[in-house]
Amino acid sequence: MDATAPLPAHIQSQAAEQALAGLHTSADGLTGAEARRRLAEFGPNLVEEIGREHLLLRFAREFTHFFALILWVGAGLAFAAEAFDPGQGMGRLGVAIVGVILINGAFSFWQEYRAERAVAALRRLLPQQVRALRGGAVVQLRASELVPGDIVLLAEGDCVPADCRLIEAFALRVNLSTLTGESLPQARDAGPRPPVPTLQAKNLVLAGTSVVSGEARAVVAATGMRTEFGRIAHLTQTAGATTSPLQREIARLSRIVAVLATTLGGVFFFIGQALGLPFWENLLFAIGIIVANVPEGLLPTVTLSLAMATQRMARRNALMRHLPAVEALGSTTVILSDKTGTLTQNRMAVRRLWLGGEAFTAQGVAARPDIGADHLALFVDAAVCHTLKAVERGGARDWLGDPMEVALATMGREVAGALEGFVRRDEIPFDTERKRMSVRCDTPQGPMLYCKGALETVLAACDGVQLAGRVTPLDATARDRVLAAQDEMAKAGLRVLAFAHAPAPDGLPDEERGLTLSGLVGLEDPPRPEVADAIARCAAAGIRVVMVTGDHPHTALAIAREIGLVKGAQPLVVGGDALDHLSPAQLQLALDAPEILFARVAAEQKMRIVEALQKKREIVAVTGDGVNDAPALRAADIGIAMGVAGTDVAREAADMILLDDNFASIVAAIEEGRAVFDNLRKFLTYILTSNIPELVPYLAFVLFGIPLPLTIIQILAVDLGTDMLPALALGAERPDPGVMRRPPRARRERLLSWGLIGRAYLFLGLLEAAGAMAVFLCVLADAGWRYGERLAHTAPLYLEATTACLATIVVMQAVNVFLCRHPRRSLFAFGLLSNPLILLGVAAELALLLFIAYTAAGNWLFGTAPVSAAVWEGALGLALAMAEEVRKAWLRRTPP
Numbered sequence: 075m076d077a078t079a080p081l082p083a084h085i086q087s088q089a090a091e092q093a094l095a096g097l098h099t100s101a102d103g104l105t106g107a108e109a110r111r112r113l114a115e116f117g118p119n120l121v122e123e124i125g126r127e128h129l130l131l132r133f134a135r136e137f138t139h140f141f142a143l144i145l146w147v148g149a150g151l152a153f154a155a156e157a158f159d160p161g162q163g164m165g166r167l168g169v170a171i172v173g174v175i176l177i178n179g180a181f182s183f184w185q186e187y188r189a190e191r192a193v194a195a196l197r198r199l200l201p202q203q204v205r206a207l208r209g210g211a212v213v214q215l216r217a218s219e220l221v222p223g224d225i226v227l228l229a230e231g232d233c234v235p236a237d238c239r240l241i242e243a244f245a246l247r248v249n250l251s252t253l254t255g256e257s258l259p260q261a262r263d264a265g266p267r268p269p270v271p272t273l274q275a276k277n278l279v280l281a282g283t284s285v286v287s288g289e290a291r292a293v294v295a296a297t298g299m300r301t302e303f304g305r306i307a308h309l310t311q312t313a314g315a316t317t318s319p320l321q322r323e324i325a326r327l328s329r330i331v332a333v334l335a336t337t338l339g340g341v342f343f344f345i346g347q348a349l350g351l352p353f354w355e356n357l358l359f360a361i362g363i364i365v366a367n368v369p370e371g372l373l374p375t376v377t378l379s380l381a382m383a384t385q386r387m388a389r390r391n392a393l394m395r396h397l398p399a400v401e402a403l404g405s406t407t408v409i410l411s412d413k414t415g416t417l418t419q420n421r422m423a424v425r426r427l428w429l430g431g432e433a434f435t436a437q438g439v440a441a442r443p444d445i446g447a448d449h450l451a452l453f454v455d456a457a458v459c460h461t462l463k464a465v466e467r468g469g470a471r472d473w474l475g476d477p478m479e480v481a482l483a484t485m486g487r488e489v490a491g492a493l494e495g496f497v498r499r500d501e502i503p504f505d506t507e508r509k510r511m512s513v514r515c516d517t518p519q520g521p522m523l524y525c526k527g528a529l530e531t532v533l534a535a536c537d538g539v540q541l542a543g544r545v546t547p548l549d550a551t552a553r554d555r556v557l558a559a560q561d562e563m564a565k566a567g568l569r570v571l572a573f574a575h576a577p578a579p580d581g582l583p584d585e586e587r588g589l590t591l592s593g594l595v596g597l598e599d600p601p602r603p604e605v606a607d608a609i610a611r612c613a614a615a616g617i618r619v620v621m622v623t624g625d626h627p628h629t630a631l632a633i634a635r636e637i638g639l640v641k642g643a644q645p646l647v648v649g650g651d652a653l654d655h656l657s658p659a660q661l662q663l664a665l666d667a668p669e670i671l672f673a674r675v676a677a678e679q680k681m682r683i684v685e686a687l688q689k690k691r692e693i694v695a696v697t698g699d700g701v702n703d704a705p706a707l708r709a710a711d712i713g714i715a716m717g718v719a720g721t722d723v724a725r726e727a728a729d730m731i732l733l734d735d736n737f738a739s740i741v742a743a744i745e746e747g748r749a750v751f752d753n754l755r756k757f758l759t760y761i762l763t764s765n766i767p768e769l770v771p772y773l774a775f776v777l778f779g780i781p782l783p784l785t786i787i788q789i790l791a792v793d794l795g796t797d798m799l800p801a802l803a804l805g806a807e808r809p810d811p812g813v814m815r816r817p818p819r820a821r822r823e824r825l826l827s828w829g830l831i832g833r834a835y836l837f838l839g840l841l842e843a844a845g846a847m848a849v850f851l852c853v854l855a856d857a858g859w860r861y862g863e864r865l866a867h868t869a870p871l872y873l874e875a876t877t878a879c880l881a882t883i884v885v886m887q888a889v890n891v892f893l894c895r896h897p898r899r900s901l902f903a904f905g906l907l908s909n910p911l912i913l914l915g916v917a918a919e920l921a922l923l924l925f926i927a928y929t930a931a932g933n934w935l936f937g938t939a940p941v942s943a944a945v946w947e948g949a950l951g952l953a954l955a956m957a958e959e960v961r962k963a964w965l966r967r968t969p970p
């Protein structure tokens with residue numbers, strides 16, 4: 075066997091046994107030892123991710139984007155100035171700007187790299203699982219552990235993990251759209267055929283495709299990069315990473331600001347020329363304005379901030395599949411949630427039965443063997459009519475599959491015993507539209523069809539019912555009795571399953587008909603304990619939660635009341651049939667009802683509810699787990715799949731995966747999503763503030779002819795030195811306790827609002843500018859400087875005064891970082907240690923300032939000189955006097 079070659083054509087024409095022999099394996103699969111040997115030989119079953127771009131190329135890109143180009147031009151001008159008119163310090167400025175480009179590029183690269191690593195790490199949290207046969211037993215494996223010769227078991231909703239030859243298939247249909255673009259499902263079976271190209275082969279299933287319906291066993295023929303999918307991945311680059319509206323907005327915003335800054339620089343240059351300022355001094359000024367205002371680090375910081383949020387979300391069991399989803403999640407206004415497993419625990423326990431016209435408790439039946447004997451058909455039905463797989467777990471036999479079926483099959487076996495002589499032959503599978511399933515078995519009494527499902531759909535296939543020990547025709551009275559029995563169980567919150575059977579001498583029918591109803595079983599599935607609280611939090615946060623379930627309306631309503639989802643006396647309960655008869659406009663109107671829930675809905679119908687809500691301009695999150703949920707998951711703003719119970723197909727279609735299937739985790743993730751937006755605003759307020767004290771000194775210099783209070787190199791020291799770490803710390807703030815007590819962000823609400831700009835520029839920024847100018851002028855005046863006196867660039871007094879100006883800005887920023895933690899709440903409302911990163915950032919900020927002011931290297935590099943204690947006192951006094959706390963206190967008196 076040569077498994078390094080593409081799939082050999084003859085594997086298609088061989089019979090299943092020959093294909094197995096060709097891969098040196100058997101229908102029982104490989105032994106564990108042989109599988110390990112093959113894993114060492116063929117390597118893990120992984121399609122290597124194709125590097126989007128060489129790392130070096132991406133690194134180079136950080137120095138050639140739009141902002142970098144503007145800065146390069148600035149540096150070029152400075153060097154030109156040095157060449158034409160040496161001795162003005164222009165050369166040093168040029169070097170400083172190049173330094174900015176390099177530091178900034180390296181920092182951005184590091185941030186983006188970290189963000190990417192964070193997202194990649196998330197992907198590894200939930201590896202694809204497969205069911206395989208090893209040594210005759212069913213085992214759960216990671217898909218990466220598969221080797222050629224393994225036998226895999228495939229079922230509806232599974233992604234095919236490797237290129238395989240089918241050994242056995244029941245009604246198998248696969249979706250090949252990832253390989254061929256064709257999205258109509260294609261039938262596949264195990265029969266040998268003349269070879270055709272791999273993609274068209276009817277008896278092969280290929281990695282990267284998915285099972286739409288049916289079941290199969292297949293032998294793995296090629297893994298990893300040797301699969302058809304792996305080879306295509308080699309040929310074509312995977313699509314580039316998507317960017318979120320937020321990232322696009324930031325990019326656009328940064329560009330506008332850069333153009334504005336450049337224009338402003340140009341305008342001031344011409345004004346300076348008109349006022350007769352020396353050319354080079356004037357040029358320096360223009361470059362200063364540009365450098366001060368270009369928001370160099372914004373975009374990578376936003377990306378990193380989103381990536382860090384995904385890590386926090388993962389810790390709270392919500393796995394984001396891509397960054398843009400983080401943001402949509404934060405603005406979610408409606409959650410459409412499944413019931414079973416998401417709101418409830420999916421821990422099914424049989425509680426009540428209705429047999430022969432009488433109601434029993436589960437214990438009642440267990441205590442009376444005669445009941446089981448009288449109604450054996452129901453227990454046999456429960457024991458055989460399922461899609462469970464028996465697996466070995468720690469030496470014991472265990473069931474793998476739907477917990478409801480496990481509960482039913484266990485009950486069935488307890489009463490009906492080992493079922494000697496029963497052989498399962500065929501199946502009509504379950505789907506959410508039919509809401510029932512059947513199996514055909516050979517039994518000692520001859521071939522039988524056993525069916526179970528939702529009562530309405532099972533009744534539709536029945537013409538008799540077992541009442542009081544005999545089969546009676548299913549007339550209106552009998553029908554009413556059964557329905558009443560169901561209502562009673564459903565109103566108690568139980569999920570009701572109906573069981574029916576009939577002889578099946580002529581093989582498997584297309585549709586069940588002529589069945590005899592053998593009874594009803596009521597199962598309890600308790601709500602998850604955290605859910606009631608999560609729903610209350612949604613209500614406080616202005617998020618609507620709507621239950622969309624396949625279960626009976628009464629059961630749905632009883633559970634909805636139990637978890638606080640429905641409180642009023644008259645909730646609107648829309649059934650699947652009613653939903654079919656509503657026009658899109660009617661559905662939109664129905665959704666205006668204050669309390670609404672959807673019951674007996676098929677997965678396909680979810681899509682309509684999602685669309686109707688989106689037409690009402692809601693941001694919709696929807697949960698789903700099956701193949702048929704995939705379109706709704708894709709259409710919603712946030713598709714949420716289940717990590718435990720969901721299918722691979724649903725997970726592939728989703729934006730977010732719940733690692734614990736728990737509704738409460740959705741709410742936790744929304745909280746984190748909202749926090750991201752808040753944090754970016756804090757961060758923006760902080761960095762925009764320092765633009766004003768950087769700009770005002772230049773204005774004063776030009777308009778009033780005073781010495782330049784802050785040099786360009788000092789501006790760079792603030793923007794790319796002292797401001798950087800505290801800003802990052804603001805980006806990593808934990809969600810504010812109030813974040814879930816206010817309504818969702820409006821769709822149109824921008825990150826950079828006028829309120830934010832006003833607060834940063836016109837309030838905090840002006841205060842800092844006034845403080846910095848005051849300290850600068852005080853230092854000069856104290857030393858006897860008079861207005862109109864010129865100072866040399868190297869005069870000790872000038873060096874000390876500019877250092878004082880710089881120190882004041884930095885100290886005020888160190889206080890400002892605390893003010894920026896909330897637009898309304900007092901800084902004293904936060905615990906000192908609630909975000910240690912801030913303390914760390916401020917410490918680094920002050921350490922850098924001390925380096926700049928008090929070391930020879932710092933003095934040389936930044937044109938500074940040590941300042942007296944009085945400067946620090948002044949700076950600190952001014953910083954503490956920032957009236958922001960007073961403004962906030964005043965704001966808090968008015969509702970938001």
Ligand code: ATP
Binds near residue numbers: 506
């Ligand atoms: P949710 O949509 O909230 O998860 P659900 O599990 O009840 O709820 P579906 O899976 O669509 O939703 O099931 C719809 C109905 O079909 C169930 O209420 C039950 O009556 C029936 N049903 C579910 N699973 C099976 C099964 N394995 N065999 C037979 N009938 C089933």
